[in-house]
Amino acid sequence: MVDDTDDLVVRTPEAFRRAGIDARIRHRVSTVDLRRRAVEVVDLDEGRTYWEPYDHLLLATGARPVVPEGIDPGVAGVYTVKSLDDARAIKLTLQAAPGAFVVVVGGGYIGVEMAENLRRTGRSVTVVDRNPTLMAHLDPDMSALVTASAIRLGITLALEEALISLDAPGGVVRGVETDRAHHPAQIVILGLGVRPDAALAASAGVPLGAAGAVHVDEACRTGVPDVFAAGDCADAYDLVGRRHVYQPLATHASKQGRVAGLAIAGRPARFPGVTGTSVTQIGSSDVSRTGLGEREIRALGVDAASAAISSTTRVGYMPDSSSITVKLWGERGSGRLLGGQIVGGAGAGKRIDVIATALSAAMTVEDLLGLDLAYSPGLSDTWDPVQVAARVLVRDL
């Protein structure tokens, strides 16, 4: 486990410097001048401003947590969840107020993970979300399984409620107002996701793409020569939906960073795109998805069918076998696999990777039936649950 949040720093400025990289922390770039090929830098400690020229520029400005209109994140007791500083502040407040009521606004990955961990410390936790289920990026039938897990953990759910305002007289939070109720809270966590921090790029005239992120091609090149972007400030090509999307995930950021670095160094490198894979855990369940779900399929107007099956993570007679639900989507006519979602016990989550790999290879649902997936009674059933779902779905395509 981690005793100190500093232990979560993957690479320190010193480590960069030892690698021969001139890492300047507490320096903010205020302007990018594409014509002059230079950036204006503010040294925050010294207070001085200077221009730094570049041959290649990489924009890696990341993302900012979403704070709804009219909500002041500076109110005491209100926190976003993005940086290590956020984590330190939340930790201090929890230590100072062990019995505090917590309201988590947003029932996506971050909100649910925060809610579960706070609940496990014995606190009263309420999750406010405008959707009828938690994790509404899953299809309703699958997110209902997650919602049930949260209820079993003793988390109070305020679903189909929208945050209106903070109840914070004198700048100290004591509750949240939704369109339907007042929820008392000494601590409010805003877990509403992030938006790309692309202001610098936008003001310089670098073209933006999906969700206002910097638009990049498969070599992480922006629309401006010698300017690259990677990570949470950039968009990415969606191999399944065949359009650019904004998915601020560590996996994409790591790959884009590698590819941008290679491309800047003049070496061949290509980030083919994403399929939209994510996974988390709630209670004893893994929850994962990849590809398109019901919402995206409708938005794109794809003629599709789905099948959801329940099976076990191991052969039923083995100890520690637990239930697993797999849902697949396929395109009618072509039979093309479009996406999948999995909710299940230990070992279920990473099984989404088979579907993600199949999506990268543009496989059909029929192709899944032929896959040579590993079987041993203690690790799977003879027909892998993904293939059981494919066997049902293939009849409807």
Added chain:
Amino acid sequence: MVDDTDDLVVRTPEAFRRAGIDARIRHRVSTVDLRRRAVEVVDLDEGRTYWEPYDHLLLATGARPVVPEGIDPGVAGVYTVKSLDDARAIKLTLQAAPGAFVVVVGGGYIGVEMAENLRRTGRSVTVVDRNPTLMAHLDPDMSALVTASAIRLGITLALEEALISLDAPGGVVRGVETDRAHHPAQIVILGLGVRPDAALAASAGVPLGAAGAVHVDEACRTGVPDVFAAGDCADAYDLVGRRHVYQPLATHASKQGRVAGLAIAGRPARFPGVTGTSVTQIGSSDVSRTGLGEREIRALGVDAASAAISSTTRVGYMPDSSSITVKLWGERGSGRLLGGQIVGGAGAGKRIDVIATALSAAMTVEDLLGLDLAYSPGLSDTWDPVQVAARVLVRDL
């Protein structure tokens, strides 16, 4: 858990009959007459023999355990491991002789699984194998990890020893003789794998293929019109090695059975082939492989390179994170992925499925780097270990 071996019967004769299938157990087919399109059946209980005509014939005669030349499996205390009857006999003997010394001949999947389970009951267990490591179907560096696990379990290893004869005066075993030692044993388990039971097909003139199994195409058709074969008596096309192979595994058998049934019913069905995926567990480790390993790559004369890396099943700071070793093989020049092997803690085994899926899609090692695999600190590292191995291997191709 399973209290009665009968509970392991997946489908009883009665279940077949309820489904409208005329299942005749204790009936042996002694002859297939391809010209007359009929089989000669011996009713073992009634002792009578009769001819049964067919429109389509499916050969599903399975496999027989390998018994070395000169070894009499009828000796008291000597067992093969193939049928439920074998399991019942072993169980009875163990109950009657709780302190018996056990020698397991053969250090493959079956031998190692038997050895571990017998060792866990407190018995003295010795595994005899002619190879320098257990599970020699893995590359030597990977099988060494398995061998170390067996030693930690307290299993005695007699490696690089070949079974010569049983020491069984009066028809009761009391030890085995190898080319290097005598090992005392009241129970001897022969875990030397299986051979196809293709005698009926061969005598009828149905062409045989890999390892003497019935040769089948992708619709499970044999070389004779209207005669099909499926399961442990049949061979299968290897998608990676691009030749037919004999791999008697439950996964292939299930898929071939489905495809043969559909094909006989005149419906389109195709079993594209196998990549050779298998997984087992020893101690707290999962052990899996898919595609070609060092031995097959050498035999096929492929110009290949490999990379093995060690990582963790989860982000290192998470509880229950354990080590995982991933080895990949790729073809020089083309960059084609050839195979992979994984040894690691809980959750490691089924990760082989990503490599198996990539092999089915004929991906390159470079393609693995682009895969959108699931990440969450409790379930994986940001760079999946399979991709870490690919990142190292891609430099050598």
